[in-house]
Amino acid sequence: MIKIFKQEWPILSGFVLAASVAMLVWICASYIFDNAEHNLWLRVCYAAAAILIFTDVIETAYIAWEKSTYKNLDFWMFAFYVGYVFAILMILMFWRGADDIIQVIIPQMVSGAFFGIAMAFISRREQNQVIWQKYDLENPLNKTIGVRRFIYCVWPMVVVGFAWHYIDEVSTKALKPNFMFFQIIFMAGIVQIYQHKSYASVGLWRHLKLVFPKLSGIAVLIFGLYML
Numbered sequence: 001m002i003k004i005f006k007q008e009w010p011i012l013s014g015f016v017l018a019a020s021v022a023m024l025v026w027i028c029a030s031y032i033f034d035n036a037e038h039n040l041w042l043r044v045c046y047a048a049a050a051i052l053i054f055t056d057v058i059e060t061a062y063i064a065w066e067k068s069t070y071k072n073l074d075f076w077m078f079a080f081y082v083g084y085v086f087a088i089l090m091i092l093m094f095w096r097g098a099d100d101i102i103q104v105i106i107p108q109m110v111s112g113a114f115f116g117i118a119m120a121f122i123s124r125r126e127q128n129q130v131i132w133q134k135y136d137l138e139n140p141l142n143k144t145i146g147v148r149r150f151i152y153c154v155w156p157m158v159v160v161g162f163a164w165h166y167i168d169e170v171s172t173k174a175l176k177p178n179f180m181f182f183q184i185i186f187m188a189g190i191v192q193i194y195q196h197k198s199y200a201s202v203g204l205w206r207h208l209k210l211v212f213p214k215l216s217g218i219a220v221l222i223f224g225l226y227m228l
Contacts, residue, residue, distance in 0.1 A: 022048040028093045043092045045224040046181045052217030053189035054085045059131050060194040066125045080156045083116020135194035159188045182225045
């Protein structure tokens with residue numbers, strides 16, 4: 001039934017997933033920690049934003065992963081993005097504040113790395129046509145040697161480098177946590193191997209429906225940056 005729902009309403013299922021993850025973060029943060037209330041809305045806001053923004057990134061990485069083996073870069077890109085999202089959600093759940101952010105983030109990053117690698121090895125290759133039909137598969141970022149391929153290859157290292165810089169800034173209280181979460185989600189979510197089909201090929205309304213979840217996620221990120 002869930003599979004049918006996702007096939008018939010892929011956009012709506014993205015919002016349902018985002019709301020479900022946000023609710024899970026809310027419940028865990030509320031019951032695990034006594035002092036979680038102070039950052040509760042921040043956790044929920046960025047958990048929902050992460051799901052909305054990373055759905056396209058992970059779907060396109062999944063498409064490339066289906067055509068690859070562990071000897072290919074695309075295989076490890078899928079592992080990275082799945083693990084990265086997992087780590088962000090775990091950090092949002094278990095982070096107490098600036099004083100212990102390093103102690104929380106390091107184990108969650110390690111667990112995210114193991115989770116991403118495990119998913120890359122055990123996930124099923126289904127070639128889901130609902131996913132495939134959303135993207136322009138003829139022009140991937142890694143299609144030719146050049147700037148676009150270079151960005152695709154080095155972007156995970158850039159993201160991790162900046163993420164660690166922002167984490168260090170928060171640990172010294174030189175930076176607010178909401179700015180850190182904004183950056184580590186936004187930076188990793190703006191690069192995907194396949195772009196959505198253009199409005200010229202699928203029509204303006206269909207194109208807007210495809211990009212609406214990510215645009216909504218960015219709007220939620222901005223709300224969290226300035227309002228929380």
